Amino acid sequence: MSDALQTDGSDRRLVRRRVAIGAAALAAVTLSGVVALYGYRRSTTPMVPAIEFAELDPGIARAIERAQKLVEQNPRSAAVWGRLGMILRAHDFIAECKVCFAEAERLNPREPRWPYFHGLTLLMGEPDAGIQRVRRAVELCGDLPHPRLRLAEALLAQGDLNEAHDHFLRALQLEPENPRAHLGLARLAYARDDFESSLDHLRRSIAADPQRKTSHILLAQVLTALGDHEQAEHELRQANTLPRDRSWPDPFVVEVERLQTGLSARLARANWLLLDGHSEDAAALLSQIVRDYPGSDQAHFLLGQTLLRMGHLQNAEPALRTAVRLGPTNADACFQLGVLLYLQEDLDAAFESFRKTVTLKPDYVLAYFNLGKCMQRQGDAARAIDAFRSALRYKPDFADAHLNLANLLAEQGEAAEAERHRNHAASLAPVAGDSTAAPTAPFQSPPANQQRRE
Numbered sequence: 001m002s003d004a005l006q007t008d009g010s011d012r013r014l015v016r017r018r019v020a021i022g023a024a025a026l027a028a029v030t031l032s033g034v035v036a037l038y039g040y041r042r043s044t045t046p047m048v049p050a051i052e053f054a055e056l057d058p059g060i061a062r063a064i065e066r067a068q069k070l071v072e073q074n075p076r077s078a079a080v081w082g083r084l085g086m087i088l089r090a091h092d093f094i095a096e097c098k099v100c101f102a103e104a105e106r107l108n109p110r111e112p113r114w115p116y117f118h119g120l121t122l123l124m125g126e127p128d129a130g131i132q133r134v135r136r137a138v139e140l141c142g143d144l145p146h147p148r149l150r151l152a153e154a155l156l157a158q159g160d161l162n163e164a165h166d167h168f169l170r171a172l173q174l175e176p177e178n179p180r181a182h183l184g185l186a187r188l189a190y191a192r193d194d195f196e197s198s199l200d201h202l203r204r205s206i207a208a209d210p211q212r213k214t215s216h217i218l219l220a221q222v223l224t225a226l227g228d229h230e231q232a233e234h235e236l237r238q239a240n241t242l243p244r245d246r247s248w249p250d251p252f253v254v255e256v257e258r259l260q261t262g263l264s265a266r267l268a269r270a271n272w273l274l275l276d277g278h279s280e281d282a283a284a285l286l287s288q289i290v291r292d293y294p295g296s297d298q299a300h301f302l303l304g305q306t307l308l309r310m311g312h313l314q315n316a317e318p319a320l321r322t323a324v325r326l327g328p329t330n331a332d333a334c335f336q337l338g339v340l341l342y343l344q345e346d347l348d349a350a351f352e353s354f355r356k357t358v359t360l361k362p363d364y365v366l367a368y369f370n371l372g373k374c375m376q377r378q379g380d381a382a383r384a385i386d387a388f389r390s391a392l393r394y395k396p397d398f399a400d401a402h403l404n405l406a407n408l409l410a411e412q413g414e415a416a417e418a419e420r421h422r423n424h425a426a427s428l429a430p431v432a433g434d435s436t437a438a439p440t441a442p443f444q445s446p447p448a449n450q451q452r453r454e
Contacts, residue, residue, distance in 0.1 A: 045075050046103055049088065049096035057262035059292070060091050071100075078108030085114075089121060090259040097121060112140035116147055116252055123154055131155060138167075145171045146250045149180050161188055179209035180248050186218060195225045213242040263293050270302060279310050290319070297327025305336050309444070316340055331361040338370060342442045347374050350442075358390075365395040370442040372404060381408050399428035400443070 048071050053061045067084040074080045085100030101118035108114065119133030134151045141147045152167035165188055171181040182205035189198035202219045209215065216239035223232035247253070260268075266289050273282035286303035293299050304319030317340055323333035338353030351374040357367035372387030388405040391398055402425035409418035 046099050048072055048084075049093070049099055051088075051093065051096065057264070059266075060262040063087055063259070063261050064091070064093075076107060078104045078106075078111060078114065081107065082111070082114050082117075085117060086256045087259050089117060090256050091262070094121060094124070110140065112137045112144075112147065113252055113255075115140070117256065120150070120253075127154065127158055131158065143174055145174050145178060145181075146248070146252070149178075149184065149248070150250070152181075152184055156184065156188055156191075161191060164188060177204065177208050179205040179212070179215075182208070183212070183215055183218075186215075186222075190218065190222060190225075193225075195222050198222050199226070211242055213239050213245050216242065263289070263296055263299065267298060267302060270306075274302075274306055274309075279306055282306050283310065295326060297323045297325075297330050297333060300326060301330060301333040301336065304333070304340075305444075308336060308340055313340055313343060317344075329360055331357050331364060331367075334360060335364065335367050335370075336444070338367070339442050339444050342370065342374065347378055350374055351378075363394045365391050365398060365401075366443045368394070369398070369401055369404075372401070373442055376404065376408065381412060384408055385412075397428055399425045402428070 048068050051061075051064055051068075053065070056064075064084075064087055067080070067087050070080040071077075071084050081100050082104035085097040085104060088097035088100060098118060098121055101114050101121070104111070105114035105118065115133040116137035119130045119135075119137060122130030122133060124130075131151065131154050134147060134154060138147045138151050148167050149171050152164045152171065155161075155164035155167065164184070168181050168184045168188065171178055172185070175181065182201040186198045186201035186205060189195070189201060199219070199222050202215055202222060206212070206215050206219065216235045220232040220235035220239065223229070223235060266285065270282045270285045270289065273279075273285065283303065283306045286299060286306060289299045290296070290303055300319045301323035304316045304323055307313075307316035307319060317337075320333060320337040320340055323330060324337055327333055334353050335357040338350045338357060341347075341350035341353060351371065354367045354371045354374065357364050358371070361367070368387050368391035372384045372391065375381075375384035375387060385405060385408050388401045388408070391401040392405070395401070402421040406418045406421035406425060409415075409421065
């Protein structure tokens with residue numbers, strides 16, 4: 001009995017030792033698996049792109065740093081990688097945003113934004129790779145027209161006319177009057193010397209989007225190829241009157257543009273508001289900008305210009321004076337201060353501002369005109385005539401300068417020359433004024449950055 005008991009106890013101890021050894025081995029295997037998995041993830045997850053913040057706009061730096069921290073906290077999230085990529089792309093960190101978009105697509109291969117943004121970025125320097133990514137986005141987007149049209153345009157630029165044609169046609173099936181699709185097919189037909197087809201698509205594109213300069217230029221080329229030179233010249237003249245083409249609507253790209261921050265982006269946003277007639281919104285935004293960037297002469301200038309256009313002269317004056325102090329070579333700020341001083345009846349000070357403006361920018365037409373207005377009101381006809389002549393030297397078709405000059409010349413007994421300028425003014429702008437009275441208000445320059453918008 002005792003031997004049997006001893007034998008049973010020995011067996012139990014042996015079993016316990018084997019179980020312990022097995023558990024240790026299993027733990028070692030599990031631990032090695034965890035380590036291997038961690039090592040695999042470390043090897044497949046890229047490092048968060050490093051950005052040099054030393055000379056970066058503080059607003060941009062803060063936006064990027066916040067997005068970087070989110071990626072560090074959530075390295076397996078496609079959304080946070082993608083957002084970091086979008087912020088970097090919005091601020092032209094091209095190489096860095098590619099890393100982010102590639103990782104976002106790897107983590108979520110069903111989201112079309114990541115290959116689309118990646119592809120659009122690659123198109124700038126690696127068109128074949130870019131087309132591949134945009135093509136993938138189109139597959140994921142289905143019937144959304146803007147990625148398909150962007151792909152078609154990239155293919156056309158690379159000379160792949162057949163696939164480009166298929167995508168343009170599909171876009172038209174989805175939206176039969178889409179001006180971008182018609183313009184793309186017009187370009188494609190022109191490349192194939194099918195001028196009649198190109199003409200048809202151009203007319204339909206222009207009917208839907210009459211202000212697009214590119215369409216009128218291509219129409220002139222097509223009409224020239226068809227032998228209609230007179231109409232081609234008309235289209236070229238029409239194109240020359242149109243502003244620079246705006247980008248085609250693209251909801252995905254708008255998402256990136258909305259992430260732009262920093263001084264330049266916020267000033268551009270305020271300028272758009274001003275151009276679109278939302279002066280109060282522009283003034284509110286600009287007031288915040290000058291608080292955030294008190295050393296920016298451009299911010300103070302645009303605020304002063306906005307308040308001046310709203311008729312708030314008292315509030316505009318400190319902003320414009322600050323702009324001139326911070327930016328002593330800012331001709332636009334100096335000019336707008338002159339306009340304000342003129343409206344406040346401080347003609348001597350206004351004259352000095354306009355004189356300084358033309359010193360900074362010798363071809364500043366409106367400053368010469370306003371110099372003439374100051375001298376005209378102060379009774380200095382000779383200097384006023386010189387100022388209006390200077391304005392016309394840089395802008396011969398300036399109707400109001402011709403008219404003011406004509407009135408002064410008539411007062412000086414120069415009837416023949418006065419009549420020539422008066423007739424010229426009438427031919428340029430028959431409603432610019434009458435023959436006896438000139439406008440009393442100074443001219444203001446257009447809103448800042450208007451040329452960039454166009």
